[in-house]
Amino acid sequence: xxxxxxxxxxxxxxxxxxxxxxxxxxxxxxxxxxxxxxxxxxxxxxxxxxxxxxxxxxxxxxxxxxxxxxxxxxxxxxxxxxxxxxxxxxxxxxxxxxxxxxxxxxxxxxxxxxxxxxxxxxxxxxxxxxxxxxxxxxxxxxxxxxxxxxxxxxxxxxxxxxxxxxxxxxx
Amino acid sequence: xxxxxxxxxxxxxxxxxxxxxxxxxxxxxxxxxxxxxxxxxxxxxxxxxxxxxxxxxxxxxxxxxxxxxxxxxxxxxxxxxxxxxxxxxxxxxxxxxxxxxxxxxxxxxxxxxxxxxxxxxxxxxxxxxxxxxxxxxxxxxxxxxxxxxxxxxxxxxxxxxxxxxxxxxxxxxxxxxxxxxxxxxxxxxxxxxxxxxxxxxxxxxxxxxxxxxxxxxxxxxxxxxxxxxxxxxxxxxxxxxxxxxxxxxxxxxxxxxxxxxxxxxxxxxxxxxxxxxxxxxxxxxxxxxxxxxxxxxxxxxxxxxxxxxxxxxxxxxxxxxxxxxxxxxxxxxxxxxxxxxxxxxxxxxxxxxxxxxxxxxxxxxxxxxxxxxxxxxxxxxxxxxxxxxxxxxxxxxxxxxxxxxxxxxxxxxxxxxxxxxxxxxxxxxxxxxxxxxxxxxxxxxxxxxxxxxxxxxxxxxxxxxxxxxxxxxxxxxxxxxxxxxxxxxxxxx
Numbered sequence: 001x002x003x004x005x006x007x008x009x010x011x012x013x014x015x016x017x018x019x020x021x022x023x024x025x026x027x028x029x030x031x032x033x034x035x036x037x038x039x040x041x042x043x044x045x046x047x048x049x050x051x052x053x054x055x056x057x058x059x060x061x062x063x064x065x066x067x068x069x070x071x072x073x074x075x076x077x078x079x080x081x082x083x084x085x086x087x088x089x090x091x092x093x094x095x096x097x098x099x100x101x102x103x104x105x106x107x108x109x110x111x112x113x114x115x116x117x118x119x120x121x122x123x124x125x126x127x128x129x130x131x132x133x134x135x136x137x138x139x140x141x142x143x144x145x146x147x148x149x150x151x152x153x154x155x156x157x158x159x160x161x162x163x164x165x166x167x168x169x170x171x
Numbered sequence: 172x173x174x175x176x177x178x179x180x181x182x183x184x185x186x187x188x189x190x191x192x193x194x195x196x197x198x199x200x201x202x203x204x205x206x207x208x209x210x211x212x213x214x215x216x217x218x219x220x221x222x223x224x225x226x227x228x229x230x231x232x233x234x235x236x237x238x239x240x241x242x243x244x245x246x247x248x249x250x251x252x253x254x255x256x257x258x259x260x261x262x263x264x265x266x267x268x269x270x271x272x273x274x275x276x277x278x279x280x281x282x283x284x285x286x287x288x289x290x291x292x293x294x295x296x297x298x299x300x301x302x303x304x305x306x307x308x309x310x311x312x313x314x315x316x317x318x319x320x321x322x323x324x325x326x327x328x329x330x331x332x333x334x335x336x337x338x339x340x341x342x343x344x345x346x347x348x349x350x351x352x353x354x355x356x357x358x359x360x361x362x363x364x365x366x367x368x369x370x371x372x373x374x375x376x377x378x379x380x381x382x383x384x385x386x387x388x389x390x391x392x393x394x395x396x397x398x399x400x401x402x403x404x405x406x407x408x409x410x411x412x413x414x415x416x417x418x419x420x421x422x423x424x425x426x427x428x429x430x431x432x433x434x435x436x437x438x439x440x441x442x443x444x445x446x447x448x449x450x451x452x453x454x455x456x457x458x459x460x461x462x463x464x465x466x467x468x469x470x471x472x473x474x475x476x477x478x479x480x481x482x483x484x485x486x487x488x489x490x491x492x493x494x495x496x497x498x499x500x501x502x503x504x505x506x507x508x509x510x511x512x513x514x515x516x517x518x519x520x521x522x523x524x525x526x527x528x529x530x531x532x533x534x535x536x537x538x539x540x541x542x543x544x545x546x547x548x549x550x551x552x553x554x555x556x557x558x559x560x561x562x563x564x565x566x567x568x569x570x571x572x573x574x575x576x577x578x579x580x581x582x583x584x585x586x587x588x589x590x591x592x593x594x595x596x597x598x599x600x601x602x603x604x605x606x607x608x609x610x611x612x613x614x615x616x617x618x619x620x621x622x623x624x625x626x627x628x629x630x631x632x633x634x635x636x637x638x639x640x641x642x643x644x645x646x647x648x649x650x651x652x653x654x655x656x657x658x659x660x661x662x663x664x
Contacts, residue, residue: 016579021609026570026571
């Protein structure tokens with residue numbers, strides 16, 4: 001199933017335009033092609049996480065936990081707020097996730113625009129999948145969408161194929 | 172000479188590994204078409220004899236083996252046609268749900284346009300002269316018919332039928348006619364009576380068969396402004412008969428009172444399509460355009476014989492060019508003509524059900540493409556047309572091919588319009604209206620402001636009155652269809 005981002009109609013897998021509203025479903029980002037060398041590509045990836053629209057914690061000292069991205073080795077601290085939605089920002093999207101994973105190849109890894117939410121409830125860390133297309137796996141087990149699941153320190157959470165380790169700081 | 176290397180297989184139009192059954196079938200088919208009793212055209216008899224010789228050799232297994240040994244190894248490339256197939260996705264995904272695959276087929280002439288001769292025409296105009304044609308429409312039709320008559324080349328044949336509840340031959344099919352006399356006869360056509368398309372079509376078919384010749388473009392243009400009652404099925408039968416003789420049909424509807432679905436079905440049987448003439452002053456332009464298209468025909472029709480696999484469904488087939496139109500889903504399928512400068516482009520939509528994914532490779536369709544090239548009466552070797560996709564566990568992240576995307580994005584508008592029609596016919600007016608509003612959004616985004624406005628007006632009308640306005644559905648249908656080729660034909664005339 002492909003859910004149209006415009007009208008929420010469910011289209012058959014392999015559809016390229018929404019049967020209901022005619023919006024394009026695939027390949028949006030690839031409409032204009034550009035030749036990029038591998039070097040440029042890597043540089044672009046290095047730069048992007050530091051731009052202002054990406055979630056930026058202060059210094060991580062008062063973070064209650066952090067996400068360790070296994071593929072790139074980067075660590076995203078979670079602080080200030082108690083709840084973060086995760087996903088990737090793409091054009092024309094009505095609801096933005098708090099943590100944008102698109103700089104970490106989220107599109108290729110199959111992360112949904114609004115994939116899941118991670119929150120703190122007292123000392124517990126809770127994760128909930130928000131009905132993502134490719135699902136969330138905790139230590140290899142798929143979560144039921146919209147059901148909360150407690151996380152422990154060191155758990156591996158995979159949003160689609162984007163794997164990250166949960167690091168919890170016990171205060 | 173282009174076409175000098177004809178082996179017996181090519182003569183019969185079969186593959187080298189054809190079974191005895193297939194050879195027999197192909198022989199009967201061409202023999203029927205080219206039998207000297209039926210055909211008078213010069214050169215036909217020689218071709219008929221060649222087919223007989225081919226059959227004599229190939230139908231005898233011993234002689235066939237001996238003959239095969241003398242053949243050069245099979246060259247896969249077809250010397251006359253070239254074709255290209257584009258898939259919407261590199262593989263299927265192992266899923267427990269249905270999935271779609273789109274396939275874009277382009278098939279065109281291999282040789283350069285300049286080196287091809289222009290085919291002579293065998294054209295028949297079947298004109299509606301019912302009472303409703305009176306006035307502007309009739310005058311314009313007459314003027315255009317006369318103009319066409321004058322613009323004929325010496326090798327062309329044009330016959331003209333006028334029909335109401337009975338049909339009359341105005342200009343008979345013949346090579347040397349007295350123009351002055353015929354023009355007078357055209358001027359004499361009076362509008363009166365009801366519209367019975369069957370009568371006109373039957374007379375047209377009879378007339379065109381008198382000069383039927385595979386080396387000509389044999390085509391009937393039906394021009395009407397009204398509904399025909401009760402004889403639709405008989406008309407469709409006639410169209411099938413026409414298709415079997417390689418006669419194409421184009422339907423042209425004037426004004427708003429004709430049945431576009433019927434004319435589409437009628438023309439679709441022969442690989443043709445219908446056209447919409449909203450104002451009488453457009454009659455001339457559209458007919459002359461059609462005339463020029465016919466002159467540049469390379470192949471009248473491409474025939475696809477096919478089987479889909481179990482669990483695979485062919486959902487929808489649409490011809491994007493040369494003339495946009497729905498293709499009737501049946502085997503053999505009449506895909507449409509190839510022009511000298513415009514290849515044929517057809518888009519297929521396949522629905523794959525999950526049981527099919529048990530295999531590593533899903534065969535979507537197995538078949539062959541046959542084209543009858545106008546300037547060449549002997550069959551060209553058929554092209555194998557087998558479509559299959561591998562099944563993989565993970566979806567591919569490869570972006571879809573740009574040509575596929577642009578083809579589908581243009582077709583999407585037309586299909587939205589189709590859905591609105593279907594919804595409205597089922598009495599779901601709010602759904603129909605919503606589809607039209609969506610269509611209008613896309614039209615606005617593409618800068619088609621006036622068409623978007625029409626769509627919005629219709630959406631509003633459907634919601635309030637539960638009906639289309641007089642021209643609405645046709646305006647939207649034919650204008651979205653025109654958008655399919657809009658970006659190709661922008662060059663000034």
